Amino acid sequence: MANISQPSQGAWTRMLPNSAAAFHRISALLTLAILVIAFSFASPAFLSVNNTLTILLQTSVIGLLGIGMTMVIITGGIDLSVGSVLALSGTVTGMMVKAGVPVVPAMMLGVCMGAACGLFNGFVVTKMKITPFVATLGMMLIARGAALQLTGAAPISQLGEAFGVLGNGALFRVVEMGDNGFPRVIFPGIPYPAILLVVVAIVASYMLRRRAIGRHIYATGSNEEAARLSGVLVDRTKLIAYTLSGALAGVAGNVLMSRLITAQPSEGVMYELDAIAAAVIGGASLMGGVGGISGTMIGAFIIGVLRNGLNMGGVSSFIQQIVIGFVVIGAVYIDQLRNRR
Amino acid sequence: MSQTLQAAARFDAETTPLVEMRGIEKHFGGVVAVDGVSLDLRPGEVVGVLGHNGAGKSCLMRILSGAMAPSRGEIRIAGDVVEMGSPQDARAHGVETIYQTLALADHLDAPSNLFLGRELKTRFGNLDDKRMLAEARKVLATLNPNFTNLKDPVSSLSGGQRQVIAIARAIYFDVKILIMDEPTAALGPSETAMVADLIRKLRAQGIGIFLVSHDMHDVFDLCDRVVVMNKGKLVGAHDIDEVHKDDILSLIIKGELPTDWRPRNLGELEAAR
Ligand SMILES: Nc1ncnc2c1ncn2[C@@H]1O[C@H](COP(=O)(O)OP(=O)(O)OP(=O)(O)O)[C@@H](O)[C@H]1O
Ligand SMILES: [Mg+2]
Numbered sequence: 001m002a003n004i005s006q007p008s009q010g011a012w013t014r015m016l017p018n019s020a021a022a023f024h025r026i027s028a029l030l031t032l033a034i035l036v037i038a039f040s041f042a043s044p045a046f047l048s049v050n051n052t053l054t055i056l057l058q059t060s061v062i063g064l065l066g067i068g069m070t071m072v073i074i075t076g077g078i079d080l081s082v083g084s085v086l087a088l089s090g091t092v093t094g095m096m097v098k099a100g101v102p103v104v105p106a107m108m109l110g111v112c113m114g115a116a117c118g119l120f121n122g123f124v125v126t127k128m129k130i131t132p133f134v135a136t137l138g139m140m141l142i143a144r145g146a147a148l149q150l151t152g153a154a155p156i157s158q159l160g161e162a163f164g165v166l167g168n169g170a171l172f173r174v175v176e177m178g179d180n181g182f183p184r185v186i187f188p189g190i191p192y193p194a195i196l197l198v199v200v201a202i203v204a205s206y207m208l209r210r211r212a213i214g215r216h217i218y219a220t221g222s223n224e225e226a227a228r229l230s231g232v233l234v235d236r237t238k239l240i241a242y243t244l245s246g247a248l249a250g251v252a253g254n255v256l257m258s259r260l261i262t263a264q265p266s267e268g269v270m271y272e273l274d275a276i277a278a279a280v281i282g283g284a285s286l287m288g289g290v291g292g293i294s295g296t297m298i299g300a301f302i303i304g305v306l307r308n309g310l311n312m313g314g315v316s317s318f319i320q321q322i323v324i325g326f327v328v329i330g331a332v333y334i335d336q337l338r339n340r341r
Numbered sequence: 342m343s344q345t346l347q348a349a350a351r352f353d354a355e356t357t358p359l360v361e362m363r364g365i366e367k368h369f370g371g372v373v374a375v376d377g378v379s380l381d382l383r384p385g386e387v388v389g390v391l392g393h394n395g396a397g398k399s400c401l402m403r404i405l406s407g408a409m410a411p412s413r414g415e416i417r418i419a420g421d422v423v424e425m426g427s428p429q430d431a432r433a434h435g436v437e438t439i440y441q442t443l444a445l446a447d448h449l450d451a452p453s454n455l456f457l458g459r460e461l462k463t464r465f466g467n468l469d470d471k472r473m474l475a476e477a478r479k480v481l482a483t484l485n486p487n488f489t490n491l492k493d494p495v496s497s498l499s500g501g502q503r504q505v506i507a508i509a510r511a512i513y514f515d516v517k518i519l520i521m522d523e524p525t526a527a528l529g530p531s532e533t534a535m536v537a538d539l540i541r542k543l544r545a546q547g548i549g550i551f552l553v554s555h556d557m558h559d560v561f562d563l564c565d566r567v568v569v570m571n572k573g574k575l576v577g578a579h580d581i582d583e584v585h586k587d588d589i590l591s592l593i594i595k596g597e598l599p600t601d602w603r604p605r606n607l608g609e610l611e612a613a614r
Pocket of ligand 2: 398399400441522
């Protein structure tokens with residue numbers, strides 16, 4: 001009897017840890033599927049091409065922030081500044097464009113601004129030894145204050161058509177001139193922000209899984225002292241994670257402002273919480289050492305779909321907050337149940 | 342008897358020591374963890390480091406392994422003064438360490454831990470996980486043939502398996518000086534025997550080993566020399582032939598030898614003379 005049951009049990013326990021991470025992703029994916037099905041039953045317009053594109057657009061910003069956040073969270077840190085850095089970066093780009101700088105270099109400068117904020121975060125965390133929570137809370141205030149001060153708290157509008165391409169353009173868009181003289185959209189195309197999100201997600205995933213820096217990010221969050229003793233340059237690893245988070249907040253800021261064709265210094269308030277929620281729903285642990293890009297993407301889409309679907313159902317944004325709050329707690333609770341086994 | 346003389350001849354004064362620590366001190370605020378310790382290690386020598394809990398053994402070893410900067414003192418490797426500013430510095434001088442805390446990243450698997458900080462890469466700079474797995478399987482099998490769950494995060498492994506990974510990591514790379522801080526604390530009898538065999542094999546290759554241990558049997562079985570620390574100070578350094586276990590116990594507990602101490606091998610020494 002014992003002889004028969006033992007090998008199968010061994011195989012089972014050997015599979016557990018690997019399947020555990022997959023289990024979380026699958027349950028998150030299942031949640032997403034259930035949400036999509038439920039919302040499309042509730043409102044036929046939910047699955048329409050236009051609404052799908054809207055969801056893609058909305059999710060791209062949370063997704064970009066979430067990717068950077070995931071890297072920081074895996075190192076055992078947190079980045080509360082991404083919402084404010086997003087605003088500062090977008091504002092800087094807007095001001096550059098207004099001052100006559102062409103759109104592409106202006107956007108690059110905006111992203112550099114974000115990266116600089118992230119680098120500063122990393123510096124405060126690693127060299128000044130201030131906890132990530134406090135360090136990035138400081139940057140949250142600094143970047144928001146800077147954005148508001150630079151603009152006098154007023155949005156910068158009339159930035160020209162070229163500025164709006166990143167946020168509103170689409171690849172493979174097919175438009176036909178109708179008989180009545182109005183353009184008719186045959187295929188709306190794939191929005192640039194969605195393409196950007198996919199590209200960034202693939203690169204980030206490759207970095208985390210296949211490059212040494214990725215392994216060092218996991219090792220640092222798993223056991224910082226062990227990583228240091230093993231020869232991992234822990235400080236450099238963290239600096240890179242925070243800088244990337246800042247840079248991605250800059251990218252997200254440019255996408256968002258471009259979509260609005262306005263540089264809004266008060267945009268992105270509380271976005272850091274959505275980004276953290278996306279990472280955590282996707283299986284990242286705030287204790288560090290655990291998390292992944294694919295999970296965070298699912299998490300971002302759960303939040304995006306939830307927001308969009310509830311909006312279409314006429315649910316107030318306050319109720320949405322409540323729902324998402326419960327989803328975050330539920331996701332982490334399920335994760336703990338799994339780990340306790 | 343002739344063996345004893347051979348052993349003595351192996352460590353004559355002319356061979357340059359691998360390691361010379363001189364006047365090492367380590368202070369933590371008011372606490373003096375290591376108090377003016379000077380200690381040598383020669384090629385092919387196993388030196389047992391003993392002492393009560395909190396005597397400063399781990400601190401001394403961590404200073405040599407670059408994990409901790411000394412407050413004062415000098416370290417020479419093969420005759421040259423070196424700066425052990427980081428674990429990487431120490432490794433560059435061939436110092437490998439099995440830390441008492443094992444220093445493993447819990448969420449990573451055994452191969453990732455074995456190669457952490459020194460990952461094998463493909464031509465394009467990608468992680469070569471396949472090769473790391475194969476190499477890890479090889480080296481782990483020499484220490485524990487039952488080690489099969491190489492893809493599990495090390496947090497899910499037993500204490501002994503974790504210790505085996507830490508040992509494997511220290512011997513896989515080009516090691517000249519091996520620091521083992523209680524390497525068998527979590528091991529079963531057969532694994533402990535394997536580590537003992539490993540120590541003999543490495544010593545035969547001319548590698549110098551510091552073995553921190555509380556196990557008197559292991560120390561007398563494996564070491565050429567034994568040093569005892571007490572409250573941060575080095576209170577004794579003896580060839581293993583000239584002391585009894587009771588002498589060492591007295592050094593550990595009281596910080597001094599019994600008053601009536603005579604070298605254990607006095608007869609042999611006189612006969613040789
Ligand atoms: N990071 C630290 N900060 C402050 N004090 C420390 C630190 N590390 C060690 N100490 C102190 O230094 C002394 C020596 O510690 P150490 O770890 O070297 O002892 P040990 O001989 O290895 O003991 P054990 O047999 O328990 O491993 C202890 O009093 C300890 O409290
Ligand atoms: Mg110790």
